[in-house]
Structures are given as structure tokens and as C-alpha cells.
Amino acid sequence: MTLRYLKRSIILLLCLAMDFPFAIAQDTFLKLPAFENVSGVSWCDSIYRFPVFEKGKIIYTSNFELDHILNLN
Amino acid sequence: MHYIAASGDTMSxxxxxxxxxxxxxxxxxxxxxxxxxxxxxxxxxxxLAVKNTFDLEKIEFSNGARTTAGTGTDTRGLVLQYDRLYKLGQTFFFIDLNNTIHKATSNNILKLFSGHNDKIKEYLNKYRVNFQSKEDLIRLTTFCNQLNADLKKKQ
Structure with a gap:
């Protein structure tokens, strides 16, 4: 019984020591390297909601709408 | 929110x-x-609305070496080199008829539809709603609005 726990403990310690990826599915991180401006990184367009600018409209609190169609993102 | 100006420039x-x-x-x-x-x-x-955010998740310190001209070994007060890791995040909210924003939580949905607490509690228990799941929240919001609509029809 004690031997079984000992074996498990050793395996667990080995996993921890080797930085074993317990959670395979991880979130995707966007890395901004030190002293780098966001405009200089390859993923800078990821901050936009849409892949391209799309036609859109702005409606104001007074319900006024601009006639002009804008390309928004 | 950005737009393309007549000059072709991206403007805020x-x-x-x-x-x-x-x-x-x-x-x-x-x-x-x-x-x-x-x-x-x-x-x-x-x-139901979602707020898309760009969250700073982690700061990775690489070393304490200075990159600007300086003398001595004291690095106190100087900017150190570090990498920043961001993650795209989503938080869900309810927007009521008065355009007030409420974070999507079980307490808030019960407050917003206070006349139907029993039915909503039953729904929450039955379907184990995940308040970070878009699909779960769409179903919940539709259900709650339907309760109000049904009540209005009866009246």
C-alpha cells in the first residue's frame, strides 16, 4: 500500500520537475515583446473585431443618425 | 472604434x-x-450583449539589464525589459429597457425579471446555466423575455 503511494508520488514529482503539460488545451496568448509597440507585431490587427472594415452607421443619444456611411471596425 | 477617413487614414x-x-x-x-x-x-x-476585451494576462520578466544609457549597477527606478501576454476575453451583460447594463449573473437575471423568480430559478437548476457561455445565455435570455411576453398577452 505504502509502495503504491510512493510510486505515485515519484511519478507526480517527475511530472512537476519536467513541467509536464497537465492542461493541454490552453488559451491563445498574444505576446507583446519588451519595448515593442503593438503596431509592430504581426498580430496587431487582432485587436479589431472584424477582419476588414465594414460599412456602418452611428446613432446618437438624440436618435440622430449620420447619413454618411462609414467604414468601421 | 476606428473608421477609414476620406483621406484613407485610419481614425479613431x-x-x-x-x-x-x-x-x-x-x-x-x-x-x-x-x-x-x-x-x-x-x-x-x-x-444580451458581450464586451470584448484585450486582457493583460501575464508579464514575463526576462532580465534586469538596462537598455538605456546609465552608470553603475543600481537598476532601481529604471524600466526593465519584460514581455506582455494578452488574451482576448469576453464578458456577457444584460441591457434593460432603460439602457442600463447588468453583468450576466444569476442574481441580476432574477432582479431583471423579478416577477418570474420561481420559473427562472427552476430553469437555472434544470439547465445549469454557464454564465460564460454565449449559447446558454441566449437560451436563458430568450426564455426570460418570453415569460414577460406571455404575461403581457394574458393581461
Whole structure:
């Protein structure tokens, strides 16, 4: 019984020591390297909601709408 | 929120205090002056919206070496080199008829539909709603709005 726990403990310690990826599915991180401006990184367009600018409209609190169609993102 | 100006430059929208809604393509964004833009996911009397954020998750210190000219070994007060890791995040909100924003939680949905607490509690227990799941929240918001609509029909 004690031997079984000992074996498990050793395996667990080995996993921890080797930085074993317990959670395979991880979130995707966007890395901004030190002293780098966001405009200089390859993923800078990821901050936009849409892949391209799309036609859109702005409606104001007074319900006024601009006639002009804008390309928004 | 950015737009392409007549000159072709990418410009930022200013004077946002007066903006209520922005339609981009088929998507509507509700605007709150203090907290920003919310993408409307489901447009009903009590709507469901999501706030897309760019969250700073981690700062990775590489070393304490100085990159600017300086003397000595004291690095106190100097900017150190570090990498920043960001993650795209989503938080869900309910927007009521008064355009007030409420974070999507079980307490808030019960407050917003206070006349139907028993039925909503039953629904929450039955379906184990995950308040970070868009699909779960769409179903919940539709269900709750339907309760109000049914009550109005009866009256």
C-alpha cells in the first residue's frame, strides 16, 4: 500500500520537475515583446473585431443618425 | 472604434459621449460613455450583449539589464525589459429597457425579471446555466423575455 503511494508520488514529482503539460488545451496568448509597440507585431490587427472594415452607421443619444456611411471596425 | 477617413487614414471616433449605437455590418454595438462598446448578441426587451476585451494576462520578466544609457549597477527606478501576454476575453451583460447594463449573473437575471423568480430559478437548476457561455445565455435570455411576453398577452 505504502509502495503504491510512493510510486505515485515519484511519478507526480517527475511530472512537476519536467513541467509536464497537465492542461493541454490552453488559451491563445498574444505576446507583446519588451519595448515593442503593438503596431509592430504581426498580430496587431487582432485587436479589431472584424477582419476588414465594414460599412456602418452611428446613432446618437438624440436618435440622430449620420447619413454618411462609414467604414468601421 | 476606428473608421477609414476620406483621406484613407485610419481614425479613431472622438466625442463618444453622444453615441448610443453603432452598426457595423450586421452587428450592433451598444455604447456606454463610461465603459465602452458592447456587442449586442440578442436584441430583445432585455438584450444580451458581450464586451470584448484585450486582457493583460501575464508579464514575463526576462532580465534586469538596462537598455538605456546609465552608470553603475543600481537598476532601481529604471524600466526593465519584460514581455506582455494578452488574451482576448469576453464578458456577457444584460441591457434593460432603460439602457442600463447588468453583468450576466444569476442574481441580476432574477432582479431583471423579478416577477418570474420561481420559473427562472427552476430553469437555472434544470439547465445549469454557464454564465460564460454565449449559447446558454441566449437560451436563458430568450426564455426570460418570453415569460414577460406571455404575461403581457394574458393581461
Amino acid at each position: 471616433i472622438t466625442n463618444t459621449r453622444e453615441i448610443k449605437l453603432v452598426n457595423v455590418g450586421d452587428v450592433t454595438f451598444f455604447h456606454d460613455y463610461k465603459t465602452g462598446y458592447y456587442e449586442v448578441v440578442l436584441e430583445l426587451p432585455v438584450s
